[in-house]
Amino acid sequence: MRLKLPEYSGKDYFVWAVTLLPFTMALNSIIFGSRYFTDGTIFLPTTLISAFVFTLDFTACGGIALLxxxxxxxxEQTSRRLFLMIFCFVDLSGVFLLTLFxxxxxxPSFNYTFNEKGFIWAYVCMAIINIFxxxxxxGISRYNNWRENLKETEQIKKTFTQSQLLGLKSQVNPHFLFNSLNTLSSLIQEDEGEAEVFLNEMSKVYRYMLRGDDEQLVxxxxxxKFIGSYTHLLEKRFGQSLQVKLCIEEEDLEKFLPPLSLQVLIENAFSxxxxTKAKPLVINVCSNSTNEIRVCNNRQPKMISNDMDIESGxxxxxxxxxxxxxxxxxxxDxxxxxxxxxxxxxxxxxxx
Structure with missing residues (x-):
């Protein structure tokens, strides 16, 4: 089992490494004066001891900060949290300093007796260091959070762009366009009135999918309304083999969802x-005032080529x-x- 040290900002132990030696040297120079630098029997052991004490204090403060x-x-709790952190850190550091002194x-080799004035100076310096x-x-924690939020925002934009492209890919590709135009051609020969309706619905579908706004929710x-036009094209193409049934509560109509979401699920189902006319694919799109919309279809799996990424949408x-x-x-499922x-x-x- 690995021991995980507390980290508040993600850069805690980098800061510890940078401040460790300057702090220990400054502290010991306050305690021992010039002897700290001129006496090798004092310099090395006191540096190691004070570094150990500082590390314990730093780690304990990190645990308090996380808590x-x-x-x-x-x-809105930031000011109160910072005040309590500084208060706890200054108190805890005083305990560690008192223990060290x-x-x-x-x-005996240090030839040192407790110096109250030196302790007060060290405590004041330690308090200033704790506040800093x-x-x-x-500041580092907030900067890291800002970077993560910025990264997440960029990822959202990228995902929505990919989603729009996937929606366009499923509709604007030559196969769909060919099938739609082929259906339109047949209708023109059979029923010009129905062909005009089909063309009108087809224009609504493409207008919605090629709209110029960047809305993330609709x-x-x-x-x-878009699905009504979209399914009209599909039902004219597949006839009674495909049945899309909508049952939407009126109070849910003003709620939001990402654009083309229902189109993705309907396409996923018929793909x-x-x-067949004897065994139609029935897709039910329903909401029931529970802040969700359910898209259900009967399963009649067909053979699909392995290179088709049908679940990408x-x-x-x-x-x-x-x-x-x-x-x-x-x-x-x-x-x-x-x-x-x-x-x-x-x-x-x-x-x-």
């Missing part, structure tokens, strides 16, 4: 399953919710049915 951060993690009296190191560690109402959607710090996407539950967010900030 206080766990107890007071919120931004009296400990030196044990060694506390603020330094807090209302469920907007997404459902993996076979469908779903994986991307799961990562997107994780980066939004929202509730997780729940995937429930049974023998005859797959259900995927997407959290609905109450506001654009991402709160479920």
């Amino acid at each position: 206080l951060r766990r107890r007071m993690p919120h931004e 009296h400990g030196y009296e044990i060694f 190191l506390t603020l330094l560690m807090e 209302t469920l109402q907007t997404e459902v 993996q399953n076979s469908m 779903l994986d991307n959607l799961v990562a997107k919710y994780r980066l939004l710090n929202a509730a997780s996407v729940v995937i429930n 049974e023998e005859t049915q797959r259900c995927i539950s997407l959290p609905l967010l109450r506001e654009k900030g991402g709160e479920a």
